[in-house]
Amino acid sequence: MLEDLLRRRRDAERSLSLFDELRRLESTRSKFEVASKQESEKRVFDKVPISATDELAETIREILTAWNYHEIKRVAFDSSTNDIAINGKPRGSHGKGYRAITYAAFAVGLMLFCRKKGLPHPGFVVLDSPLVTYRKPEKRESDDDLISDGMVPPFYENLSKQSEDCQVLVIENDLPRRPQCYQQINKQPLHEEP
Numbered sequence: 001m002l003e004d005l006l007r008r009r010r011d012a013e014r015s016l017s018l019f020d021e022l023r024r025l026e027s028t029r030s031k032f033e034v035a036s037k038q039e040s041e042k043r044v045f046d047k048v049p050i051s052a053t054d055e056l057a058e059t060i061r062e063i064l065t066a067w068n069y070h071e072i073k074r075v076a077f078d079s080s081t082n083d084i085a086i087n088g089k090p091r092g093s094h095g096k097g098y099r100a101i102t103y104a105a106f107a108v109g110l111m112l113f114c115r116k117k118g119l120p121h122p123g124f125v126v127l128d129s130p131l132v133t134y135r136k137p138e139k140r141e142s143d144d145d146l147i148s149d150g151m152v153p154p155f156y157e158n159l160s161k162q163s164e165d166c167q168v169l170v171i172e173n174d175l176p177r178r179p180q181c182y183q184q185i186n187k188q189p190l191h192e193e194p
Contacts, residue, residue: 053077
């Protein structure tokens with residue numbers, strides 16, 4: 001009986017201690033939320049000059065052209081969405097295959113633009129499965145999801161020719177179909193087709 005009362009007392013004390021800790025943490029969280037909100041309200045970003053966004057868009061257009069992107073006439077940077085529009089159509093309105101390849105062009109183009117202008121950039125880009133829809137046409141939702149067969153070799157050839165102070169890492173989940181376009185700097189194939 002006495003042991004049961006002592007156990008209940010310890011449980012009650014532990015519960016009270018947990019409630020006190022919860023109140024302390026909630027108070028701390030509220031302080032951080034107020035401080036964070038005030039900080040974000042103070043933060044004002046400079047507008048990016050149109051000349052810079054035009055030059056970035058032109059760099060992206062050149063990359064897409066080198067990658068054999070279908071019927072590319074114009075690339076423009078939309079400052080309201082901080083994304084690009086291709087031939088007057090927002091990048092996000094394309095199928096997932098073209099969204100992936102245009103995102104890759106955006107990432108590579110931003111790196112090249114920053115390096116050319118002497119702006120801060122780590123000098124490398126990691127692309128995760130930019131050509132995945134190329135390999136899986138049976139799962140596509142529309143024809144716009146499947147990128148052109150003729151884009152794959154130019155994609156890798158162009159990336160292999162970037163300047164030495166830039167590096168692009170491409171992570172794919174499958175073996176490449178065309179080993180002749182997966183080359184190292186010394187132009188040797190990474191592997192032979194089985």
